[in-house]
Amino acid sequence: xxxxxxxxxxxxxxxxxxxxLLIAVALVAVAAAILGLSQLLIGPNTATSxxxxxxxxxxxxxxxxWRTRLFSVMWSLTVAAxxxxxxxxxxxxxxxxxxxxxxxxxxxxxxxxxxxxRSPVNLLxxxxxSQSGAELWQAMLGSAIGAAVIxxxxxxxxxxxxxxxxxxxxxxxxxxxxxxxIGSFLIVYLAELLDFPYREWTLLSFSxxxxxxxxxxxxxxxxxxxxxxxxxxxxLMVSLLPAPIPLVLAAIFIVLCxxxxxxxxxxxxxxxxxxxxxxxxxxxxxxxxxxLYRLESVVFATVIALVGSLAVACLRRxxxxx
Numbered sequence: 001x002x003x004x005x006x007x008x009x010x011x012x013x014x015x016x017x018x019x020x021l022l023i024a025v026a027l028v029a030v031a032a033a034i035l036g037l038s039q040l041l042i043g044p045n046t047a048t049s050x051x052x053x054x055x056x057x058x059x060x061x062x063x064x065x066w067r068t069r070l071f072s073v074m075w076s077l078t079v080a081a082x083x084x085x086x087x088x089x090x091x092x093x094x095x096x097x098x099x100x101x102x103x104x105x106x107x108x109x110x111x112x113x114x115x116x117x118r119s120p121v122n123l124l125x126x127x128x129x130s131q132s133g134a135e136l137w138q139a140m141l142g143s144a145i146g147a148a149v150i151x152x153x154x155x156x157x158x159x160x161x162x163x164x165x166x167x168x169x170x171x172x173x174x175x176x177x178x179x180x181x182i183g184s185f186l187i188v189y190l191a192e193l194l195d196f197p198y199r200e201w202t203l204l205s206f207s208x209x210x211x212x213x214x215x216x217x218x219x220x221x222x223x224x225x226x227x228x229x230x231x232x233x234x235x236l237m238v239s240l241l242p243a244p245i246p247l248v249l250a251a252i253f254i255v256l257c258x259x260x261x262x263x264x265x266x267x268x269x270x271x272x273x274x275x276x277x278x279x280x281x282x283x284x285x286x287x288x289x290x291x292l293y294r295l296e297s298v299v300f301a302t303v304i305a306l307v308g309s310l311a312v313a314c315l316r317r318x319x320x321x322x
Contacts, residue, residue, distance in 0.1 A: 016259050023153075024259035027061070028251070031149050038145055045134035049126070049142025050149075053080065056122050057150040062262060069154050072116055073147045075108065079119050080143045083126030084136055091192055094127045098188060099181040106177035117211040120184045121204045128200075175316070179308035180210055186304060198293050201277075205301035214309050221302035223267050228298045231274025232291035238275060239287040250279035 031054055039047035053076050060072045079101060086097040098120055105119045129139055183206055191199035209220050238246050253276035260269040278290055285293070 016263050016265075020259050020263050021255070023061075024255045024262065027149075027153055027258055028255050030153075031146075034145060034149055038142060042141065043138060045129060045132070045138040046142035046145070048129060049080065049134075049139045050146035051142075052122055052125050052129075053077075053143040053146030054149055056116070056118055057147060058258070058261065059116075060150050061154045063154065069151060073151065075116060075119070076122065076147060077140065077143055079122050080126045080139060081136075083123035084130040084134075084139045087127030087130030091189075094124065095185055095188060097127070098123055098184050102181035102184050103177040106173045106180065117207050118204060119207075120180065121200055121207055124188065124203060125200055171316070175312045176210065179305075179312055180207070183210075183304045183308050187301070196293075196296075198297055201294060202297040202301045205298045206305050209302060209305040210309070214313065217306060217309055220266070221306055224270055224298050225295075225302060227267055227270030228274050228295055231271050232278065232294055234271075235275035235278040236287055236291060238279060246279050250276055253279070 031051075035047045035050050035054075038050055056076050056079075057072055060069050063069050063072070082097055082101065083094075086093040101119050101123050105116070109116045109119075126139060130136075184203060187202050187206055188199055190196070191202065196202070205224055209217055209224060212220050238249050241249075253272040256272040257269055257276055260266075260272065274294060278287065278294060281290060283290055
């Protein structure tokens with residue numbers, strides 16, 4: 001099932017237009033200013049919620065209709081509220097909600113809204129937020145702030161009508177729902193069992209690999225792995241530089257991430273995404289250990305995604321071909 005046709009895994013050109021770069025700089029600057037003020041005036045939980053929702057809705061900037069944009073905002077707020085609600089009830093309630101969102105996502109994200117594939121990631125993130133002592137109003141206010149930033153930029157950005165995915169066969173949607181639900185369950189459950197601290201990283205990689213059609217998933221998985229390896233190496237080199245150079249470069253990497261995702265260049269998006277994440281992640285782990293965690297999460301996510309898709313392909317293969 002094609003969930004994000006705009007990201008081209010095979011696109012190698014690093015070319016980017018001045019307009020795309022300017023939009024990326026403006027979006028990052030405005031978002032940083034608003035989220036910074038939110039943290040200062042309201043608190044870190046609101047700022048975190050805004051950041052999560054902003055990432056979730058980033059692709060909405062290029063949506064071609066206001067109906068799509070408003071639906072995407074409502075879906076993001078629903079996922080946030082559900083995740084926050086179940087987080088206080090423990091692991092099994094969170095896993096049940098994760099499966100539910102994974103299934104529903106396959107049937108509500110159609111047409112231009114098909115890029116909303118990180119719903120399980122946001123649900124898990126808001127469940128974790130509720131366990132950290134945050135209040136519901138803080139989470140929802142932050143989500144509304146993040147959504148407002150995206151909607152404002154969408155109004156100022158020239159949209160492009162995307163292909164309609166409404167004619168995707170029901171069997172494909174059921175297959176996608178099953179793989180996403182089972183894979184998400186396994187990732188979170190095993191992360192809990194093995195005490196792996198970055199389950200959101202794994203779940204995100206899993207979600208974006210499944211975001212393309214089955215014949216492109218292997219290519220995307222390799223793009224994710226190779227881009228992450230290069231990104232970890234870049235992050236390690238940058239981390240050796242004196243402050244504040246690593247943070248300045250991290251900001252540049254974030255801008256390039258936004259620019260390349262809007263340009264549809266997935267390979268370069270991943271390349272700059274990894275050091276941007278590693279250089280801005282607060283952790284007691286060393287840069288080297290953090291890089292290893294990143295690579296472990298990407299490899300494991302790729303294996304789960306490809307095995308799940310292969311299992312579906314085998315089950316759907318006609319008996320005469322077996």
